[in-house]
Amino acid sequence: MSDYGSTDIGWTPIMEEAERATRVLHPETMQLPRPDRRRILTVANQKGGVGKTTSTVNLAAGLALQGLKVLVIDLDPQGNASTALGVDHRSGVPSVYEVLLGEISIADAAAPSTQSQNLLCVPATIDLAGSEIELVTMVAREARLKEALNSEALEQLAPDYVFIDCPPSLGLLTVNALVAAHEVLIPIQCEYYALEGLGQLLRNIELVQSHLNPALWVSTILLTMYDGRTKLADQVTSEVRGHFGDLTLRTVIPRSVKISEAPGFGQTVLTYDPGSRGSMSYLDAAREIAERGAERKTA
Ligand code: ATP
Ligand code: MG
Numbered sequence: 001m002s003d004y005g006s007t008d009i010g011w012t013p014i015m016e017e018a019e020r021a022t023r024v025l026h027p028e029t030m031q032l033p034r035p036d037r038r039r040i041l042t043v044a045n046q047k048g049g050v051g052k053t054t055s056t057v058n059l060a061a062g063l064a065l066q067g068l069k070v071l072v073i074d075l076d077p078q079g080n081a082s083t084a085l086g087v088d089h090r091s092g093v094p095s096v097y098e099v100l101l102g103e104i105s106i107a108d109a110a111a112p113s114t115q116s117q118n119l120l121c122v123p124a125t126i127d128l129a130g131s132e133i134e135l136v137t138m139v140a141r142e143a144r145l146k147e148a149l150n151s152e153a154l155e156q157l158a159p160d161y162v163f164i165d166c167p168p169s170l171g172l173l174t175v176n177a178l179v180a181a182h183e184v185l186i187p188i189q190c191e192y193y194a195l196e197g198l199g200q201l202l203r204n205i206e207l208v209q210s211h212l213n214p215a216l217w218v219s220t221i222l223l224t225m226y227d228g229r230t231k232l233a234d235q236v237t238s239e240v241r242g243h244f245g246d247l248t249l250r251t252v253i254p255r256s257v258k259i260s261e262a263p264g265f266g267q268t269v270l271t272y273d274p275g276s277r278g279s280m281s282y283l284d285a286a287r288e289i290a291e292r293g294a295e296r297k298t299a
Contacts, residue, residue, distance in 0.1 A: 031067040032290040038154065039293055040162040041220070042181035044205075047197050048168035050189040051224035054259060055282075056165040057084040057115075059185075061268040062286025063161055064118035071110060071159035074124035075145070075177050076167040077131075082123035084263040086114030089123035097127040100135065100144045100176070107156040115268050120157060128173070135172045142172065142212055146180040170204050178208040183219035188240055190226045190233040190252075195240070220292075221248040222285060225255045251285040254278060 043056045056072060064070045073096060074081040074089070082089035089095065094109045099122065106122060113119040135141045149162065163185075164177040178184065184205055188194050202218070209216050221244045227233050241248050253259075256278035262269040269278045 032063060032287060033293070034068060034160050035290075035293040038160060038162065039183060040149065040164070040181045041183045041185045042164045042166060042174075042177040043185045043187065044166040044174055044177065044201065045186050045188070045198075046168055046170045046174070046201055047189075050194075051187040051222075051253065052168070053078075053080040053084065053165050054263075055185070055187045055222055055224060055253070055285075056163045057081050057263075058259070058268050058270060058278075058282035059286050059289065060085075060119060060161070060163050061113075061115045061270045062283045063290060064113075064116035065270060066283070066286065066290070067118070068160040068290065069118050069158060070116075070120070070161045070163065071106075071154075071157055072113075072119070072121045073106075073145070073162065073164045073177075074121060075128075075164055075173050076124055077126055077129040078167070079124045079126070080263065081165040082121055083266060084268055085119065085121045086266040087111045087121040087123045089125050091125050091127055093123060093125060095123045095125040095127065096145075097125060097131060099148045100128075100131060102144070102148075105156075106148050106153050110157055114266065115271055120159070132169075132171045132173060135176075142175050142179050145176040146213075149180050170201070175204075175208065175212075178205060178216060179212045181213075182215055183217060185220040185222060186218060187222045187224045188236070189224050190236045192232065194236045195243075218244075218247060220289060222251075222253065223248065224253040226252045227255045249285055249288050251281055251288055253281045253285065256281075 043052045045052055060070045060072045072081055072085060075096060079089040094104055098104045099106055099109050109122045110120040113121050164181060166174045166177050223237055223240060254277050258273040258276040259269045259278035262272035265272055273279055
């Protein structure tokens with residue numbers, strides 16, 4: 001960059017694009033700043049199909065491919081995050097279910113992802129489906145995951161980032177995720193009714209803050225499935241930015257067929273089609289999250 005900068009041409013848009021392409025095609029050459037303390041993010045929105053899982057796996061892979069150690073906890077019985085990360089989640093494999101029951105540790109359940117050597121995933125099996133009911137009668141039912149993620153247990157895996165992918169409900173699994181985390185990342189789909197139900201989510205987060213986890217805060221809003229051809233997408237974008245301000249990432253995730261195809265191949269879009277717009281946008285969003293985290297520590 002400085003070589004170019006010293007010529008008369010200066011830093012042109014083409015050079016900027018070239019640098020971006022290098023970053024996208026060879027993300028391993030780009031090292032993101034490590035947070036000074038481990039960041040635990042819960043990805044939540046009780047609305048179904050807004051991009052929670054897609055964002056969890058692609059952001060996690062984006063950070064991992066750029067040099068950070070990441071642990072994904074799949075807390076949805078559908079097991080979609082496990083699928084996209086190439087991790088076995090057939091009934092019977094060590095999973096988050098046994099972790100919540102206190103039978104095994106998080107390290108026993110964490111499996112390496114095919115997507116990056118820096119990436120681990122605690123899978124969810126169908127056994128988790130009954131746990132919303134089973135948890136009800138357990139001691140400290142809201143804090144089972146927090147207990148499993150105590151610093152001693154996490155030290156074995158030493159992730160820089162932990163992402164927890166929630167099911168589309170505000171039940172006990174999501175409450176466990178909110179109690180175990182420091183931060184909430186809310187994906188919002190650029191569609192009709194995007195903001196519907198958000199009030200309820202925010203009220204639940206406040207309840208958890210005041211009773212169970214005072215340190216919890218909504219640190220990140222991510223706009224997903226943006227379709228530039230529609231006016232509606234821009235309306236939703238400005239409404240969300242108006243409401244959440246700087247918590248909203250500058251990077252917006254476009255609607256992209258590649259993003260939706262990738263899980264069918266047990267992949268994230270970052271390995272499925274590294275040069276695609278969808279892949280670039282998730283790499284950019286991951287970078288933004290890491291850089292904001294680093295800014296905060298010096299602030
Ligand atoms: P659930 O509430 O069921 O857990 P979710 O919030 O986790 O859903 P996803 O599973 O990530 O949402 O996404 C819902 C559907 O939209 C999936 O089929 C996914 O492949 C698709 N999808 C997600 N993001 C995009 C995108 N940017 N472009 C195109 N399709 C997308
Ligand atoms: Mg999901």
